[in-house]
Amino acid sequence: MPLELSIVFFITELVGTIAFSISGAMLAIQRQLDLFGVVFLGSITAIGGGITRDLLLGQIPPQSFVDYLYPLIAALTAALVFLLVALRQRRNKPLQLINDGILNVFDAAGLGIFSVIGVQSTVQAGFGSNAFFCVFLGMTTGIGGGVLRDVLSHATPAVLRKHIYALASLAGALCYYLLRTRMPTASVLLSVALVVVLRVLASHYRWTLPRISL
Amino acid sequence: MPLELSIVFFITELVGTIAFSISGAMLAIQRQLDLFGVVFLGSITAIGGGITRDLLLGQIPPQSFVDYLYPLIAALTAALVFLLVALRQRRNKPLQLINDGILNVFDAAGLGIFSVIGVQSTVQAGFGSNAFFCVFLGMTTGIGGGVLRDVLSHATPAVLRKHIYALASLAGALCYYLLRTRMPTASVLLSVALVVVLRVLASHYRWTLPRISL
Amino acid sequence: MPLELSIVFFITELVGTIAFSISGAMLAIQRQLDLFGVVFLGSITAIGGGITRDLLLGQIPPQSFVDYLYPLIAALTAALVFLLVALRQRRNKPLQLINDGILNVFDAAGLGIFSVIGVQSTVQAGFGSNAFFCVFLGMTTGIGGGVLRDVLSHATPAVLRKHIYALASLAGALCYYLLRTRMPTASVLLSVALVVVLRVLASHYRWTLPRISL
Numbered sequence: 001m002p003l004e005l006s007i008v009f010f011i012t013e014l015v016g017t018i019a020f021s022i023s024g025a026m027l028a029i030q031r032q033l034d035l036f037g038v039v040f041l042g043s044i045t046a047i048g049g050g051i052t053r054d055l056l057l058g059q060i061p062p063q064s065f066v067d068y069l070y071p072l073i074a075a076l077t078a079a080l081v082f083l084l085v086a087l088r089q090r091r092n093k094p095l096q097l098i099n100d101g102i103l104n105v106f107d108a109a110g111l112g113i114f115s116v117i118g119v120q121s122t123v124q125a126g127f128g129s130n131a132f133f134c135v136f137l138g139m140t141t142g143i144g145g146g147v148l149r150d151v152l153s154h155a156t157p158a159v160l161r162k163h164i165y166a167l168a169s170l171a172g173a174l175c176y177y178l179l180r181t182r183m184p185t186a187s188v189l190l191s192v193a194l195v196v197v198l199r200v201l202a203s204h205y206r207w208t209l210p211r212i213s214l
Numbered sequence: 215m216p217l218e219l220s221i222v223f224f225i226t227e228l229v230g231t232i233a234f235s236i237s238g239a240m241l242a243i244q245r246q247l248d249l250f251g252v253v254f255l256g257s258i259t260a261i262g263g264g265i266t267r268d269l270l271l272g273q274i275p276p277q278s279f280v281d282y283l284y285p286l287i288a289a290l291t292a293a294l295v296f297l298l299v300a301l302r303q304r305r306n307k308p309l310q311l312i313n314d315g316i317l318n319v320f321d322a323a324g325l326g327i328f329s330v331i332g333v334q335s336t337v338q339a340g341f342g343s344n345a346f347f348c349v350f351l352g353m354t355t356g357i358g359g360g361v362l363r364d365v366l367s368h369a370t371p372a373v374l375r376k377h378i379y380a381l382a383s384l385a386g387a388l389c390y391y392l393l394r395t396r397m398p399t400a401s402v403l404l405s406v407a408l409v410v411v412l413r414v415l416a417s418h419y420r421w422t423l424p425r426i427s428l
Numbered sequence: 429m430p431l432e433l434s435i436v437f438f439i440t441e442l443v444g445t446i447a448f449s450i451s452g453a454m455l456a457i458q459r460q461l462d463l464f465g466v467v468f469l470g471s472i473t474a475i476g477g478g479i480t481r482d483l484l485l486g487q488i489p490p491q492s493f494v495d496y497l498y499p500l501i502a503a504l505t506a507a508l509v510f511l512l513v514a515l516r517q518r519r520n521k522p523l524q525l526i527n528d529g530i531l532n533v534f535d536a537a538g539l540g541i542f543s544v545i546g547v548q549s550t551v552q553a554g555f556g557s558n559a560f561f562c563v564f565l566g567m568t569t570g571i572g573g574g575v576l577r578d579v580l581s582h583a584t585p586a587v588l589r590k591h592i593y594a595l596a597s598l599a600g601a602l603c604y605y606l607l608r609t610r611m612p613t614a615s616v617l618l619s620v621a622l623v624v625v626l627r628v629l630a631s632h633y634r635w636t637l638p639r640i641s642l
Binding site: 346361369371374378380381422424427428 | 457458459461462464465468486489490493494499510514580581582
């Protein structure tokens with residue numbers, strides 16, 4: 001992998017890890033979990049998708065246990081979220097650390113980044129010719145952490161609740177899979193942007209696919 | 215594997231895939247999920263058990279990603295269910311696409327078929343002498359998709375709710391394991407029939423194992 | 429592994445299996461599941477953590493399917509719990525088979541034992557130099573069965589509900605990882621004792637980590 005692309009992946013994965021850890025930590029705080037619960041749920045949200053992907057790729061040990069950087073950053077982020085929310089609480093400020101809209105954009109960025117990384121890992125593991133496997137594992141990496149977060153915290157998975165969530169992940173994964181050889185670096189940014197735009201527009205305009213009202 | 219047996223497995227797996235996809239799609243529609251949610255849940259129900267089994271067998275990539283036929287059929291089936299239910303809704307006909315009793319028989323067929331296929335895959339992977347592993351993975355393949363469907367859609371797993379569900383799967387898996395060498399083709403049909411009969415009778419007569427009422 | 433240590437592991441795993449199976453069976457009875465459900469949930473609670481660990485270690489088939497002893501003991505224990513509770517019910521005695529406090533100690537013992545065994549298995553699989561992976565899989569083995577039990581029975585996972593549950597597991601796993609080479613046998617007992625003491629004190633004094641009340 002060329003250096004430039006490595007740096008792009010490094011920075012985007014960092015952003016994705018932080019974004020997902022914040023989303024897990026905020027849900028844990030809403031559920032009134034204690035400090036450990038907040039760190040636990042934040043970390044699982046950030047690294048759960050990658051671990052699920054590595055299980056399906058037969059990659060032992062999963063990447064997160066070879067390179068501790070991301071789990072560490074996820075745990076620290078969640079702890080920091082806890083601290084900041086606690087401080088605001090003392091000063092009688094509203095709980096909300098950051099604007100819901102901003103959180104949503106971060107979450108969408110995480111979703112896009114992990115979807116792309118999932119495709120990339122599957123290609124690197126030698127399954128590049130299997131488009132279906134690549135795109136599926138892209139989506140798995142993108143939505144897996146959130147699914148674990150929701151199942152563990154006993155909530156209806158966002159993937160089934162939110163507007164165009166898994167579908168946005170799928171679109172990003174597919175976009176990256178198709179463009180990755182032609183424009184290695186640009187395709188990363190483009191695919192992430194696609195997911196972010198799709199999710200933000202879908203949330204804002206409450207886009208929905210057809211649904212049967214009973 | 216003799217040709218005749220291959221055809222039996224092919225047709226039964228087709229029926230099982232369609233049956234499980236319908237059950238996932240119907241639950242998704244009841245939960246008012248959108249079109250993507252319906253296709254997602256239908257597909258997971260149909261291929262989730264096999265993926266779980268392949269993970270436990272170390273089969274990478276899981277069979278569903280090598281041979282796309284079944285995931286594709288599962289997705290198409292779920293989409294078709296969505297379309298048909300939506301059409302009925304417009305004409306003010308009741309939601310129910312097919313009679314609950316018929317759906318139950320299909321679901322039981324899926325359960326039986328996947329239980330048998332789970333045993334067969336475990337034997338083919340070289341663990342034929344490990345009866346416990348074979349029968350357990352038969353049950354895992356049979357009930358796994360439904361467990362994933364229920365966990366993801368935030369419902370109490372059918373495996374703990376329905377009359378003699380996991381037990382029927384276990385009986386079918388055991389039956390196939392014991393008879394498979396003596397009567398390769400007949401044992402498939404016999405084991406599936408056993409599960410169907412057990413489940414249908416259990417549903418109809420509300421058979422239950424002893425239970426402690428509190 | 430020296431004989432003495434093997435015996436210590438054998439006995440502690442036996443105790444852990446029985447303790448976890450009881451906790452799964454009691455939850456199943458409270459949920460009014462039938463005999464099969466009780467055996468199923470008791471067994472999953474006892475062997476689920478180890479299976480999850482083996483998946484993450486790439487150990488195929490998982491230990492529980494190579495050596496049937498523990499699944500068998502788990503199933504028998506759960507069946508016995510069902511029988512005893514049913515008998516008490518008939519004589520109009522309270523449901524509670526054993527004192528909640530005693531059950532809690534047993535559960536804590538199971539948690540400690542499985543956390544230690546998880547570390548040990550990871551070391552034996554050749555990942556001894558990866559402290560993070562060892563300790564994480566220790567915690568996974570410790571809490572995994574309970575998480576599966578709670579997710580399947582549609583309850584909020586104990587790991588997020590109970591005082592210092594996953595954290596106690598983590599402490600035990602870390603303690604064993606650090607001491608195992610210096611004092612092979614004593615470190616097992618010490619680490620298990622640490623988890624038990626932490627959990628019992630935390631339950632009794634309702635210790636909690638900081639939490640943000642909304």
